[in-house]
Amino acid sequence: MGSRNGKILAAIVVLCVLGAGAYIAYAALGPSETTTDTRPEAKAVLADSDVMVRAVDPDNPQLNGRVFEVDDGKVHHDGDLACERVYYAAGHGICMAIAPSGVDYEAKIFGPKMETEHTIRLTGLPSRARVSEDGRYGAMTVFVSGDSYLESSTAFSTRTYIVEMTSGRAIAQLEQFGVEKDGKPFDAVDFNFWGVTFDPKDSDRFFATLGSGDQHYLVEGSIKDREVKVLRDGIECPSLSPDGKWIAYKSRIGQSNRWHLRVLDVATLEDHAVAEERSIDDQAEWLDNETLAYSDGHNVYTVPADGSGEPELLVRDAASPVRLSDAS
């Protein structure tokens, strides 16, 4: 390297360092809105059910992810929880969020006053959260970036944990459960589980998605037996209705990453479409035995589960809808 090249290189290094420093400083110190005026806005809320939602406002870090309760069309701001995904039942809640460090994720297990009781470190992007009707178990799914430092591959996989809500401990990981298909043991390197839904009457029993290759199986499992059984293909993010008779789920359109919402009759395994025609990537929530709530990432909508009617806006600027039963 001649001294001329050396000087040019030194100049480029200085320019790059200054440029990077200036840009980071600009980004870090730049204007950040602290107003919370644009909180979620409720439209028609069903008379017999209240919902909990998380606010969606990516441009406003102070508001984004805040948990709100919607009660008779009025929006309450309850506590300081900010979550990427939230669920709550019978006095126990899961809030999957960015950890205070800003670079890790954690799950806060919270109680009826939205106070954090336990914290569990997570190893990937929050994806799905559910709590059983009796508040005994929780389930959470994270996306793990399997990106290897050595080969720089960008493969993704999911991990799903079962949490005992009172102790706040992850007691099982579905990836380590035994799997049975057509009466025989079933295993593959690319097994991924996601989207748990608990049986409203028996919290030990659950349904979930098992992904392997291009297949997405509906599985039924038992926590104490640490086992799941494959029921059928083509079902992601199942969600059981409060009466346990129906499963709302995401149906993949071809091999794409686009999905339609459909509803399955648990007894007959027959299914039908709902009136929402857009692609929805969400685990639907049942507001009652006839109505689904879901988010398109921006707003929360409802649609009748029997395939009739039209999607209706429920809460603007919100996601992760949770039905709150009147008891709690």
Add this chain to the structure above:
Amino acid sequence: MYQVEASKALLKPKLWARRSARLNVPRNVVMLGMVSMLTDVSSEMVATILPLYLVFSLGASPLALGAIDGTYRGAAALVQVISGFAADRWRRPKQVAEAGYGISAVGKVALVAAGNTIGGIGAIVAFDRIGKGIRTAPRDALISLSSSKAGLATAFGVHRAMDSAGAMLGPLIAFGILLAAPARFDAVFVVSTLFAVLGVAVLVLAVQGRPKRAPRVDDGTPPPSLRAALGLIRDRRVVVLLLAAAVLSLTSVSDAMLYVGLQRKIDFEPAVFPLLYVITAVAFMGLAIPVGQLADRVGRVPVLLCGYALLFVVYGALLMSSLGYGLLVLCLLGLGGYFAATEGVFAALAGAILPEELQASGLGMLTTVISIGNLISSVAFGALWLTLGLRGAVLVFAVALALAIAAAVPLLLRSQQAPVHG
């Protein structure tokens, strides 16, 4: 965890640079290591936050990216052979490498300008892959041609250590930026672009294009023809080396799959999984140089075979019914040692026997054979896991790897013999 890594990883490149004088590693190799390190920082910064960015800013599922990425990895393998030959044919390995690094840098600029659609991001990931495919063979040729034949494994060790240091630093820098400026992904993209530009600048300004072992261009010999490059496969020593690379890579399971297997064996503590990568990468980084030196001193073939023997031991651990944390860490250190003893040493074995005018072509062939072998072995391992279960799949691969090592011994020894004339 990341913070601790940060301080360690930050210190390391400097130590190496200082030590490199004592190691007697050519300055050109250190500079090429620097180029790879800066470029890897740039790529890994983006790779780390892309899932976050996709989910929080674009509302897309990270799985979409997995599909995008897989598509282009196969294509990149083939680009390697072509760019290797082009580097030899034009006798300009540095310029071809510059094109490769340049394409990746342009991709980063595009990310800043147009990175707000899935399609745009897909195209940029493709750019990065193709750039990587183009630059690998001519860069390895430059490393080889800059080093004395006696110090090849050390030189490649230095390069691979710096390369993986960059891959470790990238995520830390990205997280650091997001810590200072939450949700400002644009800042990560801008800084990543600057790292990529710096990498290209070091390559253009500080790397010698015609190092000491490079063939003379002014002595009137014509540039190597395609026939001459293809003729490499008729060179007995090159063929046996490629054969050894094929059988060994066909029986080596990718580390990503091994992690999945290891994770089934230990308890499910959520915090453990990312640590698997980190421990392996740190071991690889720390061992690459000393193992390279060892290979130059006691022989590259035995060191390479020891590397694959370590992989065999890790297979053995996967056959055990359960695994404690102590054994798990040993497995990961073994895996890091396996990478250290094979990654750079294979390139050194090839660099030592390839004619100077066909270094890039030959090294391109070697990396292509290895990456296609690994691709096939991953698919085969996945299929075996599905039919025989994890235990059965590991058993088959352990037996196959033992046979491959046995077969590779005579092949590798023959590849390193003095050329037989006549």
